Amino acid sequence: MAFMRSGAAEDWSDDANKLADLLASAEDIRIFLNGLTELGAAVASRSTGTAIECAVTLGRRKRTATIGGSSEQAMLLDRIEQSLEQGPCIDALESGRPVLLDDALASPQWENYCQELAAVGMRSTLGVPMELEQDSAAVLNFFAPKPGTFTREAVADTLTFAGIAGKALRVAIRITALNEAAENLDAAMQTRSVIDTACGVIISQNRCTPDEAFRILKKASNDRNQKLHELARALVSGVADRRS
Numbered sequence: 001m002a003f004m005r006s007g008a009a010e011d012w013s014d015d016a017n018k019l020a021d022l023l024a025s026a027e028d029i030r031i032f033l034n035g036l037t038e039l040g041a042a043v044a045s046r047s048t049g050t051a052i053e054c055a056v057t058l059g060r061r062k063r064t065a066t067i068g069g070s071s072e073q074a075m076l077l078d079r080i081e082q083s084l085e086q087g088p089c090i091d092a093l094e095s096g097r098p099v100l101l102d103d104a105l106a107s108p109q110w111e112n113y114c115q116e117l118a119a120v121g122m123r124s125t126l127g128v129p130m131e132l133e134q135d136s137a138a139v140l141n142f143f144a145p146k147p148g149t150f151t152r153e154a155v156a157d158t159l160t161f162a163g164i165a166g167k168a169l170r171v172a173i174r175i176t177a178l179n180e181a182a183e184n185l186d187a188a189m190q191t192r193s194v195i196d197t198a199c200g201v202i203i204s205q206n207r208c209t210p211d212e213a214f215r216i217l218k219k220a221s222n223d224r225n226q227k228l229h230e231l232a233r234a235l236v237s238g239v240a241d242r243r244s
């Protein structure tokens with residue numbers, strides 16, 4: 001496969017449009033991240049003229065995890081670093097700056113990591129951080145089979161892409177947080193609804209006030225060591241079954 005150098009204005013415009021389309025169409029954050037790293041791999045590949053793999057690692061509260069990759073191989077490569085707790089990606093997370101391993105067989109750093117990386121046929125890696133919010137950070141980790149692949153121009157291209165991708169990732173994280181909040185609110189409303197319905201059943205059976213009905217339901221929940229909403233649902237279901 002032939003690759004072309006990245007960096008032209010039309011290239012970046014096209015990449016930004018692809019990220020926007022991905023953001024709009026991805027069903028969840030993992031699908032978005034896999035698509036993001038596939039695009040990152042394509043950008044680095046046309047910049048270097050070499051087939052590049054890309055993974056994204058999230059760092060939060062001094063813990064790291066691989067959360068997406070351009071392929072299964074990319075994710076496996078990234079997890080080598082996580083398991084050893086050493087390498088360019090981890091250093092990039094800690095420093096907030098890009099970190100390059102130019103040749104795994106000639107580097108004085110990260111001895112164990114370099115040995116394992118070379119053993120699986122990769123010689124060079126580049127960790128490029130992306131800015132997120134609060135106490136989180138993410139790094140794009142690029143892998144190349146040959147040493148010296150990531151030239152100054154290639155590093156500049158990955159930095160440009162990381163800047164674009166970081167903005168899209170921040171939006172994706174916010175959307176995910178809003179969706180989760182909406183789901184939690186919906187679940188809470190459903191729970192409240194079934195409890196209110198159960199209290200209505202108790203009121204009709206005992207001719208008591210709403211507060212007294214809730215106390216009866218809560219006492220039964222404690223006595224049975226059963227969650228309040230589960231007991232309420234069972235009560236409502238039992239009444240519905242008797243009426244059918």
